[in-house]
Amino acid sequence: MDPDSQPRWPQEPPLAAQLVEQPPPPPPGRKYRRGGRWLLVLLLLALCGSLVANVMLLMVAGLAGLTSLDTDRKVQERFHSYQENGRSKVAVISVTGAILEGEGFVKHQIDRALEDRSVKAVVLRVNSPGGTVTGSDYIYHHLRELALKKEIPIVVSMGGLAASGGYYVSMAAGDTPDAIFAEPSTWTGSIGVIIPHYNFSGLLEEWGVEEDSVASRPLKKMGSFARPMTDEERLIFRELVDEGFTQFKDIVKAGRPKFRKDPQALEKLATGQIYTAQQALNNGLIDKIGFIEEAIDRAIELAGLDKDDVKVVEYKRMPTLTDVLLGAHVRSQQSDLATILEMTAPRAYYLCTWLPPLASSR
Numbered sequence: 001m002d003p004d005s006q007p008r009w010p011q012e013p014p015l016a017a018q019l020v021e022q023p024p025p026p027p028p029g030r031k032y033r034r035g036g037r038w039l040l041v042l043l044l045l046a047l048c049g050s051l052v053a054n055v056m057l058l059m060v061a062g063l064a065g066l067t068s069l070d071t072d073r074k075v076q077e078r079f080h081s082y083q084e085n086g087r088s089k090v091a092v093i094s095v096t097g098a099i100l101e102g103e104g105f106v107k108h109q110i111d112r113a114l115e116d117r118s119v120k121a122v123v124l125r126v127n128s129p130g131g132t133v134t135g136s137d138y139i140y141h142h143l144r145e146l147a148l149k150k151e152i153p154i155v156v157s158m159g160g161l162a163a164s165g166g167y168y169v170s171m172a173a174g175d176t177p178d179a180i181f182a183e184p185s186t187w188t189g190s191i192g193v194i195i196p197h198y199n200f201s202g203l204l205e206e207w208g209v210e211e212d213s214v215a216s217r218p219l220k221k222m223g224s225f226a227r228p229m230t231d232e233e234r235l236i237f238r239e240l241v242d243e244g245f246t247q248f249k250d251i252v253k254a255g256r257p258k259f260r261k262d263p264q265a266l267e268k269l270a271t272g273q274i275y276t277a278q279q280a281l282n283n284g285l286i287d288k289i290g291f292i293e294e295a296i297d298r299a300i301e302l303a304g305l306d307k308d309d310v311k312v313v314e315y316k317r318m319p320t321l322t323d324v325l326l327g328a329h330v331r332s333q334q335s336d337l338a339t340i341l342e343m344t345a346p347r348a349y350y351l352c353t354w355l356p357p358l359a360s361s362r
Helices: 030-063 105-115 133-150 165-173 201-207 231-255 257-261 263-269 277-282 292-303 321-326 329-342
Strands: 075-082 088-096 119-128 130-132 154-163 180-182 187-189 274-276 310-317 349-351
Touching: 075 105, 075 292, 088 105, 088 292, 105 119, 105 133, 105 310, 119 133, 119 165, 119 292, 130 133, 130 165, 133 154, 133 165, 133 231, 133 349, 154 165, 154 292, 165 187, 165 231, 165 349, 180 277, 180 292, 187 277, 231 257, 231 263, 257 263, 274 277
Parallel strands: 088 119, 088 310, 119 154, 154 180, 154 187
Antiparallel strands: 075 310, 130 349, 187 274
């Protein structure tokens, strides 16, 4: 073979070529990390864009009067039924959920109706298991003030549940005839008072937890769940319950003339029992079985209004800054936390429940 036809070097590269440092392979996932950085940038841009959009939305809504910087202090009026351009209004005021305080959305609805000269009647829509004694009485008081100051009728429309404190506030209708309506499936009644107390001392002992609070006097720790209730404490709580119970029955008598004439009839019913709508009607706790439409018609009739010139309105919470930027669920979470904290204090309830009272107020 011709030497010139031989390859100039062997098939394997020379040693020098083998020793040339090769670039290391890219670490696994490097290209994904680069992509991740871009994804992060895009997410940040999207969040910034969303924030800017929300701020712009808030500015526009604020200029249009659609939002409030206050939490709960303003309400929106919405058309409900009858004539949208009616000059006389029937206002639907809603009491929904557990009543834990008086100064809240219900009070703002009452204030709105009080300030509106065109409101000639109120339909109180109740769907509540009740709540604290003071909260229920506060709402009742201001509803009666609304009726007396404006000299307008209040007609009650009960939803699925209008029990205990829910029934208490329903007495704001006064002794107006045929003014309390319950839907066919309504549960109502539950006239009574409860101060919840739970004795966890046995469980705490198992966990090795000892209650060693420092108090000015022994009764300062009254109602503690870390030890059994003493006879003295039980007697004091019993007196508080009895006083609240007497107040409840007095309010019922003020709103139901039948029971003013026959107090013993009320004593037979005020056992804490829940009644169906038909049972409540048979026992004189309500006046009619019907839906909110019937209650509205009765309010119009009592106020002497022309149906062709009546506008029925309802009130809704005005969106707040928190609602627009973070969502309405934040309000719910904050309310739930506040409710849980409030439940650590002993207090009396006009409440219908089989569980610890941890429901949120609306």
